[in-house]
Amino acid sequence: MIQEETYDVAVIGAGAAGLAAAAETAGAGRSTVVIDREELPGGILRQCIHNGFGINYFKEELTGPEYATRITRIAEEAGAVFALGSAVTDVKRLPDNRFGLVALSAERGVVRYTARAVILAMGCRERTRGNLAVPGTRPAGIYTAGSAQKLLNRDGALPGTSAVIVGSGDIGLIMARRLRWCGIEVKAVIEIMPQPSGLPRNIAQCLDDFGIPLYLEHAVTNIGGAKRVEYVDVAPLADGIPDASKTFRIQCDTLLFSVGLVPENELSRQLGVELNPATGGARVDSGFQTSVPGVFAGGNVLHVHDLVDFVSEEAALAAKAALRYLDGAPPPERNRVRVEANLKYVVPGYFSRNLNTVFSFRPLITADAAQLTARLDGEIVWKRRLRGIRPAEMIKVELPGTLLNRSGDLVFSLETELEA
Structure with a gap:
């Protein structure tokens, strides 16, 4: 028999984003179910045994499992219900404007959930060798950095004895250090870009401290x-x-790919959510509501973050907006937000007048100093000088609602020629 359950809020994903969102909605007294295909909550955090998490969100430095345990406990104590080991296979808007979700699990079979609001928190997945179309044979010993991390940290198995890492993303850098700690020789990290993709602290702590060569370009x-x-x-x-004339060969028995992440938006597409091609995630307003009323998104399913703390902070904001939706707040005004010079994207993609809004950007340049400028309907309304600009580091700023006091396009640009 197919089981049926009804909630105010359905959160899809039990990682850092989904748990933070569920803590908000359940804590406000709204019945909340968190659905995740894994058997335990916490997502990727459970295999990230290094520290560096929680400094912003918990004001304390934690390991990944510690962060996952703490935020899980907060969501549980708030009253969230967990449906783990359950994969959402279908989600759609119903004629009465609620949402129907179908989840499959080995323990319960098919379960149909009905919810008044949905929060998308599915996270992201790694790009693979197939995404790069690297030629050659297809032997054993080829992993994504995340799969090798899981193999080592959760399953207790060594992936090999000598490794090369393709891409200088943060997971790959952290795995370079982890492999060395386990006695595995890391021959090199290979990066196609002229600058590393990971955070500077990971370059220093994971490569420089161990003498691991980084080949840029x-x-x-x-x-x-x-x-x-x-x-x-x-x-x-x-x-x-x-x-080809300068090709050299590196002997190794293991190859890890750390070549970027892709937001998991298959379910978003099912719902008809408008996606932003620059991020791969949904295009949302200042409350992180998607183009489908009642559907919200936050964390890495929206855009790939540097820090898990930012993931949780953003998802909590999405949950607060979901609560306003459930309380019958009128639909927010949607004025377009765009980027120009030296910026890849901005989130959110829309703003509402007179509402304080946090904007997140991904820069396209490396610069010691630059100026971030906001123009509303063609007029400069805000600017700030920033230092240490790198594509690997997200820029986050909050604009007060007093500046966002009229309709029109809000356009951000990042200029290295600083204005007085």
Whole structure:
């Protein structure tokens, strides 16, 4: 028999975002279910055994499992119900404007959930070798950085004896250090960009401290090996194209890919949510509501964050907006937010007049100093000088509602020529 349950809020995903959102809605007295395909809550945090989490959100430095345990406990004590080991296979808006979700689990079979609001918190997935189309054989020993992290930290198994890491994303950098701690030789980190993709502190602590070479503007051009990886060929890039004449070979038995993350938005597409091609996530307003009324999004399903603390903070804001929706607040005004010079994207994609709004940006440049400027309907309403601009680090600023006091397009730009 198909079971049916009804809640005020359905949160899809029990990672840092989903747990923070559930704590808000359940804590406000709204019946909340958190649905996740994993058997335990906490998401990727449970395999991140290094510290550095929670400094902003909990005002204390924690490991990933400690952060996951703490935020899970907060959501549980607030009254959230957990449906774990359950995969949401279908979600849609019903004729009465509620939402219907279908979840499958080994323990309960098919469960149908009905909710008045949905919070999307599915997180993101890693890009793989297939996304890069790296040529060569297809032997054992090729992993994403996250899968190798899970293998090592949760399953207690060594992925190999000598490794090369493709991409300088933060997970890959942290895994370089973790592999060295376990006695695995890390031969090199290969990055196609002229600057690292990860945070500077991870470059220093995970590569420099261990003498692991970082090859910028290089690419793996071939993977060799029969049953197991035996070597990779690497070449420097000239105008983005590998220079075959300068190819060199690195012997290794393990290859890790840390080449970026992709927001998990298959369910968002089912709902008809408008997506932002620059982020891969939903285009949301200042309350993190998507183009579908009653559907909210926060965390890495919206855009890939640097810090888990920001994930939780953002999802909590989305949950507060969901509470306003449930209380019958009128639909927010939606004025477009755009980016121009040297910025890849901005979240949220819309603002409401007279409402304090936190904006998040991903810069496209590396600069010691730059000026972030906001123009509303063509007029400069705000500007700030920033230091240490890097694509690996997200920029977050809050604009007071007193500046956002009229309709029109809000346009942000990042300029290295500083104005007085």
